[in-house]
Amino acid sequence: MTTFLSGIQPSGRPHLGNYFGAIRQHVASQEEDGEHFFFIADYHALTTVQDAEALRSNVREMAATYFALGLDPKRAVFFRQSDVPQVTEITWLLSCVTGMGLLERAHSFKDKTAKGIKPSVGLFTYPILMAADILAYDSTIVPVGKDQVQHVEMAQDMAGHFNAAFDSQVFVRPEYRLPETDALAKVPGSDGEKMSKSYGNDLWIFETGKRLKKAVGRILTDSRDPSEPKDPAGVLLVDFLALFLEDKELNEWREKIREGGANAPGYGHLKVRLIEAWEETFAPARARFEEYLADPAALDATLLVGAERARERASGVRDRAYLACGLR
Numbered sequence: 001m002t003t004f005l006s007g008i009q010p011s012g013r014p015h016l017g018n019y020f021g022a023i024r025q026h027v028a029s030q031e032e033d034g035e036h037f038f039f040i041a042d043y044h045a046l047t048t049v050q051d052a053e054a055l056r057s058n059v060r061e062m063a064a065t066y067f068a069l070g071l072d073p074k075r076a077v078f079f080r081q082s083d084v085p086q087v088t089e090i091t092w093l094l095s096c097v098t099g100m101g102l103l104e105r106a107h108s109f110k111d112k113t114a115k116g117i118k119p120s121v122g123l124f125t126y127p128i129l130m131a132a133d134i135l136a137y138d139s140t141i142v143p144v145g146k147d148q149v150q151h152v153e154m155a156q157d158m159a160g161h162f163n164a165a166f167d168s169q170v171f172v173r174p175e176y177r178l179p180e181t182d183a184l185a186k187v188p189g190s191d192g193e194k195m196s197k198s199y200g201n202d203l204w205i206f207e208t209g210k211r212l213k214k215a216v217g218r219i220l221t222d223s224r225d226p227s228e229p230k231d232p233a234g235v236l237l238v239d240f241l242a243l244f245l246e247d248k249e250l251n252e253w254r255e256k257i258r259e260g261g262a263n264a265p266g267y268g269h270l271k272v273r274l275i276e277a278w279e280e281t282f283a284p285a286r287a288r289f290e291e292y293l294a295d296p297a298a299l300d301a302t303l304l305v306g307a308e309r310a311r312e313r314a315s316g317v318r319d320r321a322y323l324a325c326g327l328r
Contacts, residue, residue, distance in 0.1 A: 002034030005139035005174070007041040007081065007130075010058035011048050014065045015202035017187035017195035020243055021145035025179055027070040029143060036076035037137045037310060038066070040303075043081050043088070044130070047123045048198060063299045064292035065205065068285045073302050081133065083307030086314035090132040091125075093321050097161040098128055107150050115199055131155035136314040138172045145179065146186055147194065152176035168324040170317070187243065190218040192236050206286040208279065216275055221267045229260030237270040244277035 008014070008022055026038050040062050042055060049055050059080060071078060081087065103109070106127050113119045134142055134155045142152050152174055159171035186194055189201025196202060207215050220236050232238045232254040242250055253273075256264050292299060322328040 002032070002141055003037065003137060003139050004029050004032070004034060004141045004143065005037045005134055005137050006143050007039040007044075007133055008062065009041045009045045010055065010062040011045045012058060012197040012202070013061060013204045013206075015195055015197065015204055016240075016243065017145075017189070017202065019069070019205050020187050021179065022143070023066065023069055025143040025177075026066070026076075030070075030072060030075045034141075035137075037139065037313075038071065038076055038078050039081045039084075039133065039310070040079070041081045041133070044126065047120060047126060048117070059303075060296050060299050061293065063303055064289050067292050067299075067302075068289035070285075073306060077306045077309045078303065079306035079310045080303050083304065084136070084310045084314050086311060086318040087129070087132045087136050089318050090136050090314070090321060091129045093325060094131055094135075094158045094162060095125065095128050097165045098158050102154060102157060103127060106154070107147070112198060117198060127151055127154045128158065131158045134174050135159055135171045136317050137310065138313070138317060139174045140172060141177050142174050143177045143179075149176050149178070162321070162324075166324040168320075170320045170324050188236060188239050190215075190220060192220050205282055206289055208283070208286060212275055212278060216271050216278075219271070226264050226266035226269075227260050227262060229264075230257050232257045235270070237267060237274060240274050241270065241277065244274070244281055 006022065006026055008018060014023065026036075030036055040059050042059055045055060045058065049058065063078070066078065067073070103124060108126065109119070109124055112123065117123070130151050131154060134152065135158070142155075144152060153176075156173055159173055162171055163169055189195035189199060190203060191199075191201045193199060193201060203215050203218075219240065224230065235257060238250075238254060238257065241253060245253070253265065253270070319328065
C-alpha cells in the first residue's frame with residue numbers, strides 16, 4: 001500500500017512558501033488511494049523557536065491552517081511530532097549508522113548558518129530526525145518542495161545503512177514527489193530569495209486589508225520607469241502573480257511588461273492585482289481558520305487522535321528496528 005508522509009515546522013505563521021510548496025500538495029494528496037500521515041514538526045522547530053508559549057501557539061495556528069485549507073482528519077493522520085516519542089528512539093538508532101560526512105553535506109545546514117543562524121547540534125543532526133520522521137511510518141511517498149529533496153535522499157541512505165549494518169529489511173525506502181509545476185517548488189520571499197521565516201522575508205497566507213497591502217509593499221522592486229521594456233522574468237512581482245493567476249491573464253501581464261510603452265503596467269498596478277488575487281484565493285479559508293483557532297481545545301483533541309494512530313504505526317517500526325540491532 002502507498003503511504004504518504006510529510007511534515008511542516010511550526011516556527012511561525014504559515015507563509016506562501018509553505019502553502020504552494022507543501023500544504024497544497026498535502027491536501028490534494030488526500031484524494032489518492034493509500035494512507036496519509038502529516039505532522040506538525042515541533043521537535044524540529046526547537047532549532048529556532050525557544051519560547052514555550054510561542055511554540056504552543058504556532059502549533060495550533062498550523063493545525064487550524066491545515067484544517068481551514070482542506071485537510072480532513074478522517075482521511076489523513078494529522079498529529080504533533082512530539083506526541084510520537086518512538087521517532088526519537090529511531091533517530092538514535094539511525095545516528096549510530098550515519099556518517100558525519102553525510103550530515104556535513106546537508107544543504108539546509110549550510111544555507112542556514114550562512115544566513116547567520118547559530119549552528120547547534122540539533123540543527124546539524126536535523127536530517128537524522130527528519131529521516132526518522134519519514135521511516136517511522138513505512139512511508140513510500142514523501143511530497144516535498146525542491147529544496148527538501150536532499151533530505152529524502154539522506155533518509156534513503158540512512159535506511160540502507162541500517163538495513164545493511166544489521167542484515168535486515170527493517171526500513172522501507174521512501175521516494176520523494178515534487179510539485180507538478182516546477183515554478184511552485186521554490187516560492188520567492190519579499191526580497192527575491194527563497195521564502196523562509198528564518199530569513200525574515202515571509203508573507204503570511206491569511207494576511208488581509210491594510211496589513212496585506214503593507215506586506216505586498218515590501219516586495220522588492222526597482223526604479224525603472226513603467227514604460228521601459230523589461231524582461232518579466234526579472235520582475236519579482238510577476239513571480240508572485242504566477243502563484244495566483246491563470247496562464248492566460250498571467251501571459252497578458254508579461255507581454256505588456258515586455259513591450260513597455262504607454263500601456264505598460266507600473267509596479268503599483270501589479271501590486272493591486274496581486275492583492276486582489278490573494279484575497280480571492282484565501283478569503284474563504286481565512287474565515288474557517290479563525291473559527292478553528294477560536295476553539296483550541298478541539299484542535300488539541302483532534303491532534304491527539306491523530307497521534308494515537310501514528311504511535312501505533314511507529315511502535316511497530318521501532319520494535320522491528322530494536323529486534324534487528326539486538327535491543328530486544
